[in-house]
Amino acid sequence: MIVWLNGTFGAGKTTAAHELLDLLPGSTLYDPELLGGGLRLMLPAKRLEDVDDYQDLPSWRRMVVDTAAALLTEVPGPLVTPMTLLRQEYRDEIFGSLAARRIPVRHVLLHAEETILRARISRREEEEADLGTGASTRAWSLAHLGAYATALEWLADDAHVVDTTRLTPRQTAEQVAEAVRTGAGSCDIVQTPEPTAETLAAGVLLFDDEERVLLVDPTYKPGWEFPGGIVEPGEAPSRAGVREVAEELGIQLPCTPRLLVMDWEAPKPPGFGGLRLLFDGGTLSGDRIRQLLLPGAELRDWRFVTEAEAEKLLPPVRWNRLRWALRARARGCPLNLEAGVPVG
Template sequence: MGIVIIWLNGTHGAGKTTTSRLLQPLVPRSRIFDAEKVGEVLMDIEPALPETGNFQHWPPWRPLVAETARRVLDYVGGTLIIPMTVLTEQYWQEITADLQRHEITVHHFVLHADETTLRRRIDDDADMGPSTFRHDHVRPYVAAAHSWLHEQATVIDTTAKPAAAVAREIAERLPQPGSAEA
């Protein structure tokens, strides 16, 4: 498959983290890269960077995610699975343009669920509990889905599908080694 990133997009509650953990054993030589950690590094800068309400709005975040992914792939090869919500088209374009400059193939999947299901999952999350921040991202997700996101990705409806089935579906949709797409 070459140098590859499998990007799992979608809003909170869609199943990105769970799916990434189930997908990783299905994709040979793959690792999970939590791009949110790059945001956490930026949040730890003292004195703090200007307040934005979301670390993705800081201009350094996008190139740092791309550069970190590239450097990890240069070091260990294989495939990176990145479970990360990106709802701003400009940010997505910046990240993917940086990756394409380094000939990194990005397989972009959006894990989709209807709004009622998303809100129920957020409220029922045993690890994080109900979250205003996560609820606040449902409407922007719906707007992005209708304006650009679903056009630029393979959409997998997770509304009634268990995460293990979603992971298998993604693995099956990836180009196989030796194929023209790989």
């Protein structure tokens, strides 16, 4: 298990984490910031110039999961992880990958009032003044208060909140330990096993009467997606799409959906690639749209979007696939793609 202590600079994550080690038997401090420092030393300077924060590096996010899994083969756990995580798509990627490894997460947000945060940041600056790093640390920390305020809405919904405004580090740790014992902050994410070979996946495009397409927001991976999933062994792809729509949205499609796009996705480590199929599930009436249901452990939201809006929400590979699927639908003829490019 991982006890993920989230919160902005000055919330007391590190001091509470050290106190928590005394309260959770077998626990080990796991600081992913060390991975970021290592990547700064190993990656070319040109690559580092492309990102504002090491969290923006896909390699860092994958290393967080791989290192946690490796550590848990050496120690009994839990791992206590004091790490700010303000971007929801990064939370989805990391926590979803941990769930795929069968590593449960207790997500705890250490929160404090902004005036307290600013005072703690200033006090930390004074403590670091002798090292010559105080001013730069203070500027960096203050700059992140706005991002924290923006993220607070989804963080408060996702995590168990402990207000550290008037707590000592020990009192904070005691509240976190009690939360862990009672199961608070448990992230009930669907456990989708990581593929070990090429996969076959079926997605279904559903439309409203304005010809907008339905997208869903998974809790276990970044970016929006089409309803659908992996085709099970021995299962027909179109039937897999029908099954996934029923499981994810509570909608029973009246007939077998029509194929729009077959796209071969090239393997790109650590992914294995495979065939991705998109089917036309037709137009949903207003009554059926109002009946949409979401499984909380798998999907957090849905919306109908135009093609232009979809480009802003979907990862580039999925948006390209959608773009061609919409053209195939308009022409009434399916398209065969290889790595996103029509062939034949």
